[in-house]
Amino acid sequence: MADDTLARMRLVLLGTGAADYDWSRLGEPGVRGSTSSLLNGHILIDCGATGLRNLQRNGIDFGAVDTLLVTHSHGDHFQPDQIVELARTPGKAKPFRIYAAPEALAQLPEAGDFEKRELAPGLHFQLGELNVTALPANHLTDFPSEQAYHFLFESAAGTLLYALDGAGLTKPEWLLIDGIKFDWIVIDCTMAEEGDWRIFEHNDRTVVRHLLATFRNRGMIDETTRVVLNHLARTLWPEDEKLIQAKAAEIGAQAAFDGMTLERERRYSAPVGV
Template sequence: MEVVLLGTGAADGWPNPFCRCDSCLDALRRGEVRGQTAALVDDELLIDCGPEVPGAASRHGRTLAGVGHLLITHAHADHLGPQVLLSRSWVPGAGPLEVVGPAAALEVCVPWIGPGDPVRLVPVAAGDRLTVGGYDVRVLPARHRVFDDGDAVLYDVTGPDGARILWATDTGPWPEDWFAAVRGARYDAVFLEETLGDREDISQAHLGLPRFEDLIRSLRSAGAVDDHSEIVAVHLGHHNPPLDQLAGRLGEHGARAGFDGEVVNCDPAARR
């Protein structure tokens, strides 16, 4: 399974374009600009699609022409820019598209689908399991919401080759009973949000460094993460320390910061 990170930033990106904090200025000096978090899997499955994402794909030398399936975690604007459905419809022969997500997110898409557009909406909720193309997709709960509990989800995706990933953004800390759904998963890669750095007081619906570290420890205890698992922090915001400091703190827990345009190759054969 090939996962291309089309963006690894929080809703406002990193750096925040209106900010002069040390973290933002450091990112500018490095030329490391993170856009809205999304991933392209095997050129056919797109996970989240904020309004910046189609342009990001082009800037990273990727096309979305082969995407037949879109997984949406929730309807916040950095995760769902439904206007992409309109621009896609302008391409002759674009082919069918399956859009999977919470019912509330799919409602946002409806006005952007023209009569006769080959777009199929598939509502899901936490606890569902379905086949999406050649992928086995389990829908997990998120400690996050747009308006109502349950209108945001996470995804556990297994590819045709057996590679398995956890896409876990946006979410706050998990209750203990949620780990039963991922027990023994031994993910090849975990893409876990780490939005708040040391400012966890801002929100209960996102992870900062302490909560990120706690969640990784719990995933290890549940057997969802092991020494083979690649742990990639995404949805990174400017409340984090400058990147050198962040790298050290994530590294203490076997994790690292993702970067825009990065290609993560998940090879289940490496476990054998």
């Protein structure tokens, strides 16, 4: 026998800007927070320069966050003092888990109100209802040995590729995702136009368009897949929000904005007792 079960997935894009914003002006029109997202109400992806303010601005109770996934240790994605403060929130469910590369984890205190868990390319782990895979990204930090990460999230509610920061996909990353059908793709698009030198570790719209064409040819996306361009640079995109969205639409995507929320539900049959 089976029960009809409703699965849900919800992603809030708390901050959507690249590192060229003046975050002393956060809250003013057009000023995006440092890139971070909250998945299913309790999994925070990155906590950088405006990490805690991102949560506050979106009305998120610090105590609800029980897991942090770190893409890499650049300051707009990773701020140890803010992470320690988040972990020490009174009443927070324990343990508070931090998944990151060893080089990032080494910047946190040896002991604290958290558990350190090292990421490795291809590592699979479970977060509640989500199956998570750590994907090796093409992005350098101040530590030559540090591997940056994208994340694949799979659940009964849907499949999400979260790919910030990075230039295109690495071959090992491609081998881990080839053939997977995506419901959502949240992808780096730091530059609106081609020709910028940052192309070697960030995307522009041309690179994203080529990736989407390949995904489409492989049956990994279709007209129902929602593609969101994130990590938008202040100096490399227009100021006008309508123009930003128009440029994103040209490649079949949407441009992220602070507070943007993606939600989906899916009914599925689960064995009784599961």
